Ligand SMILES: NC(=O)c1ccc[n+]([C@@H]2O[C@H](COP(=O)([O-])OP(=O)(O)OC[C@H]3O[C@@H](n4cnc5c(N)ncnc54)[C@H](O)[C@@H]3O)[C@@H](O)[C@H]2O)c1
């Protein structure tokens with residue numbers, strides 16, 4: 001059979017990993033596809049010492065690849081929004097299939113890209129864009145196709161999980177661990193995307209669309225990062241039987257769809273609470289199957305290449321079929337996407353909370369705070385008051401039952417205005433993730 005000719009654009013961490021694994025495992029991959037997959041051309045600004053490109057045509061202009069009539073599949077691994085969009089649209093316009101690891105691109109421009117791909121009858125595949133090496137897109141889109149999915153929750157940024165794990169287990173400094181994650185090739189070109197939850201929100205947007213059959217709506221996802229998590233809260237959570245994880249949560253109810261990324265307290269005995277370092281995990285709850293979990297490396301050259309190549313294999317198998325016989329990009333046919341499902345604002349979301357405040361150690365303070373919470377209809381599950389003999393300030397922690405975020409925000413504003421409360425009230429959402 002004719003070989004499938006691939007053009008790889010971008011020869012950084014993922015690009016070099018992809019070329020290396022395609023060459024190393026060429027025989028094993030061809031045993032699966034029934035025909036060879038060949039790296040026909042590479043578009044790279046510069047050579048990469050981690051990748052031997054001997055015998056491969058290397059061009060400095062990635063658009064040479066998108067316009068090369070020999071090429072069947074353009075693999076976009078340059079990252080970013082604008083040039084990547086232009087490259088992918090050019091490739092589609094030229095009738096080429098596209099594989100991309102770029103979650104920013106799919107989350108923000110995916111609806112247009114999928115429409116263009118449909119018009120041209122080409123495949124756009126993006127398994128590596130979410131949770132690196134874990135086949136979670138395929139797992140949800142194909143493996144759970146029988147289910148009505150109720151919710152999913154995932155640790156979907158390897159860099160962030162790596163930082164939080166190193167801070168918690170070794171007391172290491174945030175900036176040091178971030179620099180290490182960058183050196184290991186885990187971080188985004190702009191690492192604030194990792195730390196402030198933007199990368200996780202890109203991935204969550206994609207997961208939500210694949211789970212619920214809704215258009216991609218990154219602009220409506222709520223995003224909160226990990227940069228304000230303190231060692232004190234990590235320690236307090238631990239004492240209370242919780243781990244703090246940076247989660248992306250998508251939930252569907254009759255009110256609408258929740259799409260939110262934020263630090264979250266999870267009971268220590270949940271499997272997902274024990275996912276550490278660069279590892280990622282996504283829990284998905286389907287009505288027929290119940291809770292499931294997908295686990296593995298969320299970043300890094302070859303784990304990500306593993307998913308990029310799985311997509312190339314899918315293209316090799318599907319490229320000669322009719323468009324309507326293929327798995328649609330989001331797993332639901334494009335004309336059956338639910339255009340009207342509202343994405344809830346964070347004010348309308350209900351969760352339980354961990355609330356920590358610093359109060360002057362004077363009689364009546366605790367009662368005043370409890371009264372504010374109760375006036376807002378927030379019921380308290382536990383109060384923990386710490387003694388600090390060195391200071392006249394005491395830390396107080398409230399664990400609450402579920403309440404609406406709007407009520408909690410109002411309560412926090414009132415608590416912060418009390419004279420005996422010092423500084424900002426810390427609030428971290430709590431999720432049980434039990435069923
Ligand atoms: N690193 C990971 O673990 C990982 C995992 C999953 C997904 N991704 C995604 O994969 C993509 C690539 O990430 P990476 O970590 O390999 O980044 P990287 O910075 O290591 O590599 C990107 C490469 O593309 C090149 N490039 C950028 N613009 C170019 C242009 N116009 N012409 C030619 N070359 C250009 C850069 O010079 C660089 O070598 C991103 O979308 C990223 O979000 C990365």
Ligand SMILES: N[C@@H](CCO)C(=O)O
Pocket residue numbers: 129130131132156157158159160186187188194199298299300
């Ligand atoms: N920067 C991303 C790469 C994988 O998508 C992460 O750390 O998870």
Ligand code: NA
Pocket residue numbers: 127128129130131132133134135136137307
């Ligand atoms: Na994946």
